[in-house]
Amino acid sequence: MNDWKSLFILEIEKLKNSNNSKGKILLIQEVLSTIQPYTDKPEELKIFNQIQSLSKQMSVFKKDVNITNNRALEENFIPEIAEELHLIVKHTEASVDKILDIFDDISKVILKVKQTSLKDELISKSTKILEVCNFQDNVGQRINVIVNNLGDIENTLAEILESINPQIINSNEQDSPEDHLLNGPSRNAPSQMEIDDLFKNL
Amino acid sequence: MDKNINILVVDDYKTMRRVIHSLLNQLGFQNIDEAINGSDALEKMKEKKYQLIVSDWNMSPVTGIELLKKIRADNENKNIPFLMVTAESKPENVMEAKKSGASNYIVKPFTVETLETKLSSILKKS
Numbered sequence: 001m002n003d004w005k006s007l008f009i010l011e012i013e014k015l016k017n018s019n020n021s022k023g024k025i026l027l028i029q030e031v032l033s034t035i036q037p038y039t040d041k042p043e044e045l046k047i048f049n050q051i052q053s054l055s056k057q058m059s060v061f062k063k064d065v066n067i068t069n070n071r072a073l074e075e076n077f078i079p080e081i082a083e084e085l086h087l088i089v090k091h092t093e094a095s096v097d098k099i100l101d102i103f104d105d106i107s108k109v110i111l112k113v114k115q116t117s118l119k120d121e122l123i124s125k126s127t128k129i130l131e132v133c134n135f136q137d138n139v140g141q142r143i144n145v146i147v148n149n150l151g152d153i154e155n156t157l158a159e160i161l162e163s164i165n166p167q168i169i170n171s172n173e174q175d176s177p178e179d180h181l182l183n184g185p186s187r188n189a190p191s192q193m194e195i196d197d198l199f200k201n202l
Numbered sequence: 203m204d205k206n207i208n209i210l211v212v213d214d215y216k217t218m219r220r221v222i223h224s225l226l227n228q229l230g231f232q233n234i235d236e237a238i239n240g241s242d243a244l245e246k247m248k249e250k251k252y253q254l255i256v257s258d259w260n261m262s263p264v265t266g267i268e269l270l271k272k273i274r275a276d277n278e279n280k281n282i283p284f285l286m287v288t289a290e291s292k293p294e295n296v297m298e299a300k301k302s303g304a305s306n307y308i309v310k311p312f313t314v315e316t317l318e319t320k321l322s323s324i325l326k327k328s
Contacts, residue, residue, distance in 0.1 A: 096217045103224065127228050127314050130221050134311030137218040141260065141289050189291040192309055192316055198293055199307050202300045 007038065054156040057149060082150050085143045096136040103129050203325045205230040207253035212236075212243040212269065213287075214261040218310075222256060222287065225314050229321065240264025244272060252282060254325070259288035259295070267302060274303040283324045287312070 039045065106126050113119040190198075209231055213219045219236045226234050235250070237243035239261040246252075255273065259266035266286060273279050283305040288295070291309045299307050305327070306320045 093215075093217055097220075100217065100220050100224065123228065127225070130224050130228065131311070131313050133217065133221045136221075137213075137215050137310055138289055140215060189289075189309060190293075192312065195291060195296055195307055195309050198296045199300055202297055 007034065050156055054153060057153050057156060082147050085147055089140050089143050092136055092139050096133050099129065099133060203322055204253075206233060207231070207325070208233045208235070208251060209254045209256060210235050210237055210243060210246060210252045212238075212240065212255065212257040212261070212266065214239050214258065218258065222317075225317055226256075228314060229318055240266060240269035240272075243269055247273075247279060254321075255282055255284045256287055257284065259286060259290050259299075267298060270299070270302045270304055283327075285320055285324060 039048075103126060106122075106129075110119060110122045110126065113122060209226060211219050211222045211226070211234060213222065213236075216238075219238075223234050223236060235246060235252075237246050240257070241264040243255070243257065244264065255269075257266040257269055264272075266288065270284050270286070273282060273284060280303075284303065285306050285308065286299045286304045287308045287310060289310045296307055305324045308316055308320055
C-alpha cells in the first residue's frame with residue numbers, strides 16, 4: 001500500500017473516532033491537506049478530488065438545511081438519517097391532515113352561526129389555519145433536498161471506496177427519476193412582492 | 203369574479219391540494235377538482251372543461267412548467283388562465299413561467315389575500 005493510503009486510513013480512523021468540535025467538514029479538509037502532498041499521480045489526485053467533492057457536498061448540505069450544530073453529521077450511518085427524515089415528513093403530513101379535519105369540522109359549525117359579524121370573524125380566523133398549513137409543503141420539499149444531498153454524499157463515499165479497492169463496491173449509478181426537478185424552497189427566498197415586481201417587469 | 207368556474211388544482215402533495223382546495227372554498231369557489239401531477243391534470247382536462255388551472259411546479263411525471271407548456275401548445279386549451287403556486291422562487295423560475303405563458307405566480311407559503319388578489323386579476327383579464 002502506498003504511503004498516502006496508510007496515512008489516509010489513519011487520518012480517516014482519527015476522524016471517525018474524533019469528538020472534535022470543529023466538525024467533520026473541517027476535519028475532512030484537514031485530512032486532505034495532510035495527504036495531498038504525498039502524490040502527483042493523476043489517479044490518486046482523482047481520489048483527493050472526490051474527497052474534496054464530498055467535503056463541498058457536506059458544506060452545501062449544511063447550508064441547505066441550516067444546521068447550526070454538527071449532531072446530524074456526527075452520525076455514521078447515513079441511511080438511518082434519511083429514514084428518520086422520511087418519517088418526519090410522514091408525521092408532519094399526518095398532523096396537518098388532522099388539523100385540516102378539525103378545520104372542516106369547525107367550518108361546519110361556523111355555518112350554523114347566525115350573527116353575521118361573528119360568523120365573518122370566525123371565517124377569517126379559521127382561514128388563517130389553512131394559511132399556516134402551507135408549511136407542510138415546504139417541510140416536505142426541504143427534507144427531500146436533504147435526502148438527495150445525503151444520496152450524493154453516499155455516492156461520493158462509494159466512489160472513494162471503489163478507488164481504493166475496486167472489489168469493495170460495484171458502482172451502479174443511475175439517474176434519479178427526480179433529477180429534472182428543481183430546488184424547492186430556499187432560505188433566502190424573495191418575498192411575494194419581489195416576485196410580483198419581477199413577473200410584471202418581464 | 204365568477205365563482206362558478208371549474209378549477210383544477212394540481213399538486214403532488216395531498217395536504218397542499220387540500221389546503222388550496224379549502225382556501226378556494228373560503229373564497230367562494232365550489233367547483234374544484236384535484237390532480238396529483240401534470241400527467242393526471244392532462245387526463246382530467248380531456249374529460250372536463252376548466253376555466254382555471256392552479257398548479258405546483260415540482261411534480262413527476264409532467265412538472266407544472268411542462269403542463270403549462272403543453273396547455274399553451276394545445277389549441278383547445280391555450281387560453282385557460284394558469285396560476286403557478288410553487289416554492290421555487292428564483293428569478294429564472296419566474297422568468298421561465300412568464301415566458302411559458304403563466305398568468306401569474308405565487309410563492310409558497312402564501313396568504314389567502316395573495317391568492318384572492320391573483321385570482322381577481324387573472325379572472326378579470328380572462
